[in-house]
Amino acid sequence: MNLAEIEAAIGAASGRAFVSTGHSIQGGGCINRGYGVVGNDGRRFFVKLNGLDKLDMFEAEADGLRALAASGAIRVPQPLVSGRGGDAAFLILEWLDLDGDGRPEQLGEQLARLHRHSQGEFGWWRDNHIGATSQHNAPSSDWVAFYRERRLRPQFELARDNAAPRTLLRQGERLLACLEGFFPGYRPIPSLLHGDLWGGNHGYADGAPVLFDPAVYFGDREADLAMTELFGGYPPAFYAAYRAAWPLDPGYRTRARLYNLYHVLNHFNLFGAGYAAQAEAMIGRLLAESG
Numbered sequence: 001m002n003l004a005e006i007e008a009a010i011g012a013a014s015g016r017a018f019v020s021t022g023h024s025i026q027g028g029g030c031i032n033r034g035y036g037v038v039g040n041d042g043r044r045f046f047v048k049l050n051g052l053d054k055l056d057m058f059e060a061e062a063d064g065l066r067a068l069a070a071s072g073a074i075r076v077p078q079p080l081v082s083g084r085g086g087d088a089a090f091l092i093l094e095w096l097d098l099d100g101d102g103r104p105e106q107l108g109e110q111l112a113r114l115h116r117h118s119q120g121e122f123g124w125w126r127d128n129h130i131g132a133t134s135q136h137n138a139p140s141s142d143w144v145a146f147y148r149e150r151r152l153r154p155q156f157e158l159a160r161d162n163a164a165p166r167t168l169l170r171q172g173e174r175l176l177a178c179l180e181g182f183f184p185g186y187r188p189i190p191s192l193l194h195g196d197l198w199g200g201n202h203g204y205a206d207g208a209p210v211l212f213d214p215a216v217y218f219g220d221r222e223a224d225l226a227m228t229e230l231f232g233g234y235p236p237a238f239y240a241a242y243r244a245a246w247p248l249d250p251g252y253r254t255r256a257r258l259y260n261l262y263h264v265l266n267h268f269n270l271f272g273a274g275y276a277a278q279a280e281a282m283i284g285r286l287l288a289e290s291g
Helices: 003-014 053-070 104-115 141-162 166-177 220-228 236-245 253-272 272-291
Strands: 021-028 033-039 046-048 079-085 088-094 128-130 133-135 191-193 202-205 208-209 217-219
Touching: 003 021, 003 033, 003 088, 003 104, 021 272, 033 217, 046 053, 053 079, 053 104, 053 128, 053 191, 104 191, 104 208, 104 220, 104 236, 128 253, 141 166, 141 217, 141 253, 166 272, 191 220, 202 220, 208 236, 220 236, 253 272
Parallel strands: none
Antiparallel strands: 021 033, 033 046, 046 088, 079 088, 128 133, 191 217, 202 208
């Protein structure tokens, strides 16, 4: 990390000179490198770094954080500035002390409040990323078409390029052809979604829920709820509070598997063959349930 360039970027964006007294390595997830930077005036920032070609990914993340913040539903770290310096692209965020001490009920209530924010179409005004994978958000008034063409089909095409098993790809084509069958009488509204809501992308600061590392778009709220179940990390009180604020449709359980298939396919495309069997099993069960 080139501290001089980070200091200059913070100073220019904040309107106040920033001189660091040190930095510490922080978790940056599977994709980025993360650092905490402390100034001689006591200010602290979180810095994310990646390759020079990842600036658009950081800019999209910052736009997503601003969209979540504008909802007023839940706290997020405020983005300060993004840019390129030396051999890296960077995103500089507000520092939040995430102590893990908070009420999951409040998180469930606030997520339901976030999902009440809507617009006329599914998608978003710009594309962004799910992990390091491009996520296409061209708007559509048809949710099933959006999910088929902007979410599942691009992942299956990447999987083909990444030498996925032929059985997975054949089953995937069958699944894409029968998506309508998973939505009998169910017409979701375009809800503002976090988009990548696994357990590692939430925390608590001073007791208040915080969301970070989003992949924002307007979609079926069930997609956010489904991902909270994929890797765990959310207790029963969270789900009870969400359902009390906004009950779920009876067909959610089957669609949750359909929505999580997107993320499992993405893990196959990012991290390799270990996820192929899981994706194939999910598709097989979905096809069986579709009749």
